[in-house]
Structure formats: C-alpha cells, structure tokens
Amino acid sequence: MGTASNVSKRKRPRRSRPIVSVLRVGHRAGRDPRLTTHLALAARALGADRMYLEPPDPELSARVASVVRGWGGDFEVVGVDDWKKVVRTTDALVAHLTMYGLPLERVLPRLRRAPKVLLVVGGAKVPPDLYRAADVNVGVGHQPHSEVAAVAVVLDRLLGDPPTGRWPRAARSVVPRARGKKLVEHRGKR
Amino acid sequence: MGTASNVSKRKRPRRSRPIVSVLRVGHRAGRDPRLTTHLALAARALGADRMYLEPPDPELSARVASVVRGWGGDFEVVGVDDWKKVVRTTDALVAHLTMYGLPLERVLPRLRRAPKVLLVVGGAKVPPDLYRAADVNVGVGHQPHSEVAAVAVVLDRLLGDPPTGRWPRAARSVVPRARGKKLVEHRGKR
Numbered sequence: 001m002g003t004a005s006n007v008s009k010r011k012r013p014r015r016s017r018p019i020v021s022v023l024r025v026g027h028r029a030g031r032d033p034r035l036t037t038h039l040a041l042a043a044r045a046l047g048a049d050r051m052y053l054e055p056p057d058p059e060l061s062a063r064v065a066s067v068v069r070g071w072g073g074d075f076e077v078v079g080v081d082d083w084k085k086v087v088r089t090t091d092a093l094v095a096h097l098t099m100y101g102l103p104l105e106r107v108l109p110r111l112r113r114a115p116k117v118l119l120v121v122g123g124a125k126v127p128p129d130l131y132r133a134a135d136v137n138v139g140v141g142h143q144p145h146s147e148v149a150a151v152a153v154v155l156d157r158l159l160g161d162p163p164t165g166r167w168p169r170a171a172r173s174v175v176p177r178a179r180g181k182k183l184v185e186h187r188g189k190r
Numbered sequence: 191m192g193t194a195s196n197v198s199k200r201k202r203p204r205r206s207r208p209i210v211s212v213l214r215v216g217h218r219a220g221r222d223p224r225l226t227t228h229l230a231l232a233a234r235a236l237g238a239d240r241m242y243l244e245p246p247d248p249e250l251s252a253r254v255a256s257v258v259r260g261w262g263g264d265f266e267v268v269g270v271d272d273w274k275k276v277v278r279t280t281d282a283l284v285a286h287l288t289m290y291g292l293p294l295e296r297v298l299p300r301l302r303r304a305p306k307v308l309l310v311v312g313g314a315k316v317p318p319d320l321y322r323a324a325d326v327n328v329g330v331g332h333q334p335h336s337e338v339a340a341v342a343v344v345l346d347r348l349l350g351d352p353p354t355g356r357w358p359r360a361a362r363s364v365v366p367r368a369r370g371k372k373l374v375e376h377r378g379k380r
Contacts, residue, residue, distance in 0.1 A: 042339035141352035142364040149232035149342035162331035174332035
C-alpha cells in the first residue's frame with residue numbers, strides 16, 4: 001500500500017528474498033551432534049527452510065523436529081545418503097561456504113538475485129569434488145572459523161531480521177523484554 | 191582524504207567501529223570444547239579482539255593461540271574465574287545475547303554508538319543475574335539456536351566485512367579463489 005510519497009523516499013526497491021536451504025556434508029554422528037544441532041537450529045532461526053544432512057542422523061532430525069513442534073514453522077532436517085545427488089538435482093544456486101572461496105560481499109548480489117539458494121558446508125574433511133560441484137565457492141572471511149557462524153552470516157545478509165512473535169503452529173513463543181524472560185504458551189490455540 | 195564531491199555522494203558518514211570482545215559464561219570443558227572453539231574462532235574471524243572464558247580452559251586457550259600464531263592478529267582467549275567481575279569492571283557496553291532480549295535491530299544503533307562492546311553469551315544454564323548485570327539484553331531472533339550464530343550475526347552487523355588478505359604476523363593466508371584452495375606460506379617474512 002505504498003503511496004507515491006513513501007515509495008519515492010525508498011533508497012532502493014524492497015528486494016525479494018530467496019528461499020534458502022542448507023546442506024551439511026560429512027556429519028559425524030558420534031562427534032558432531034551438538035555442533036550440527038547448533039547448525040540446524042541457527043539455520044531454522046535465521047530463515048532457512050530445511051537442512052539436508054549427509055550422512056543421515058535420525059536422532060538429530062528427531063531432536064530438531066521436537067524443537068519445531070514447540071516453536072513452530074516448517075523447518076526440517078532431511079537425511080541424505082549422497083550429497084552429490086542433492087547438488088546435482090537441485091534447482092537452487094549452490095553456494096559452497098569455504099574460507100578459500102570468493103569474498104561474500106562480492107558474491108552476495110548473485111545470491112540475492114537467485115530465487116533459491118543452497119548453502120553447502122563441509123565437515124572437517126571437505127570432499128574436493130565439492131569445490132567443483134558448487135556454482136560458487138564463498139568465503140565468510142578467509143580465516144578458519146565455524147560453519148555455524150558462516151551460515152548465520154550469509155542467512156542474515158540474505159534474509160535480514162528474523163521474524164519476531166509467534167511462528168506458525170508454535171506451542172510457545174517469546175515476548176522480547178529488556179530484562180528477564182517472558183515465554184507465552186499457546187496450548188489449545190494451534 | 192575525501193574530496194567534497196565524494197563526501198557529498200555518501201549516503202551517511204562512515205561510522206567508526208566499536209572494539210568488540212566476547213565473554214562466554216558457563217563453559218563446560220568436558221562437554222563444550224568444539225562449540226566453544228567454534229565460538230572463539232568465529233569471534234576472531236569476524237573481528238572481536240578477545241574472548242573471556244568462564245571458567246578458564248587452558249587447553250582451549252592454547253588451541254586458539256596456535257591458530258593465532260598461524261593465521262595472525264592479536265586475538266586471545268582469556269580465562270576468568272568470575273564473570274561478574276568482568277562485567278562489573280569493564281568500560282564496555284555489556285550486551286547479553288539471549289533469545290528473550292530485545293530485537294537486535296532495535297538495539298543495534300546503541301551498540302554502534304558505543305566505543306566498546308562486550309557481547310556476553312551463556313551456556314546451557316544462564317545465571318539469572320546476567321539479565322540484570324547486562325546493560326542490554328539482545329535477541330538475535332527469538333527462537334532457540336546457537337551462541338556461535340548469535341555472536342557471528344552481531345559482529346557482522348557491527349563490524350561488517352572481515353578483512354581479506356594476510357593478517358598481521360600471519361604465517362599463512364588464503365588467496366580467495368572461485369575454485370579450489372590457495373594457501374600462501376609467509377615463513378621468514380614475519
């Protein structure tokens with residue numbers, strides 16, 4: 001409902017946001033459970049629609065599904081046996097996040113123009129094929145750090161502020177406060 | 191050295207950037223080593239100058255110090271026995287990152303104006319005192335996710351693109367590439 005006057009005040013048109021998924025390659029169920037859980041929850045909280053997990057980890061998928069039941073939305077962790085198949089068959093722009101890739105600020109316009117983006121992160125050992133299979137290799141900085149941080153920064157740059165308030169079908173939600181915690185339960189109102 | 195003409199083209203004055211540190215409260219050395227390492231490395235890569243760690247974890251500090259020796263800069267993990275003392279004695283604006291806090295976009299102008307910011311993140315059990323001791327409680331979204339993601343997003347919003355190229359005194363650095371990996375060793379040139 002923009003009037004001519006507030007449209008003219010805009011610095012640039014509101015951009016449409018891509019649909020973003022994450023693919024985690026080389027998860028080690030015994031060693032990475034908490035890190036990969038953080039990755040999945042950060043992806044969800046910052047607006048990704050799903051995370052593919054290679055190899056599958058049904059326990060982790062179930063843990064995240066239980067968070068989704070409580071906090072709402074449609075996010076899911078989908079186990080996959082073959083990451084190459086996901087990369088080959090997706091219609092998304094495949095962006096492999098690696099400290100060796102091109103600077104994020106340079107690649108960002110291309111990511112923003114894509115209707116769909118698949119962010120791929122490797123584990124300790126990234127298969128060399130991944131560098132070739134990706135449409136673009138992107139570095140969130142060029143220092144060793146964390147796939148959780150890299151995915152978070154890219155999602156924030158692409159999608160902006162995460163939604164506040166109750167998510168669809170959530171059993172509970174937070175009321176933001178300056179001090180302390182306020183949680184609202186929505187039981188019976190789903 | 192801006193000329194009148196390029197100054198007038200600027201949408202807004204280039205803002206000065208705060209000095210940002212991180213304080214991790216309630217680290218459990220046995221359980222959190224990889225997560226806290228990711229937190230420290232993400233803090234470093236995205237421009238924080240140090241991380242305080244309560245309780246201290248000398249092994250973790252040493253691991254991060256070894257990354258700093260290789261990749262440069264001055265980042266350090268400083269073990270502390272009493273997080274309250276750090277919060278009480280700092281001259282930084284203390285921002286506790288919590289999903290219960292005020293939305294980041296609302297608090298960001300205040301963080302940007304501060305000369306120094308201390309980002310505080312809790313572990314599984316956040317001491318209730320922390321909500322009161324902080325100058326501001328800030329939510330990066332209001333969904334459960336990851337302290338690594340939260341710190342990464344705030345650092346990125348506050349400090350912008352991390353520096354490319356070789357960091358001071360680095361033994362090695364990455365040459366960003368569209369495909370594959372290129373690492374340069376600077377031995378003998380430190």
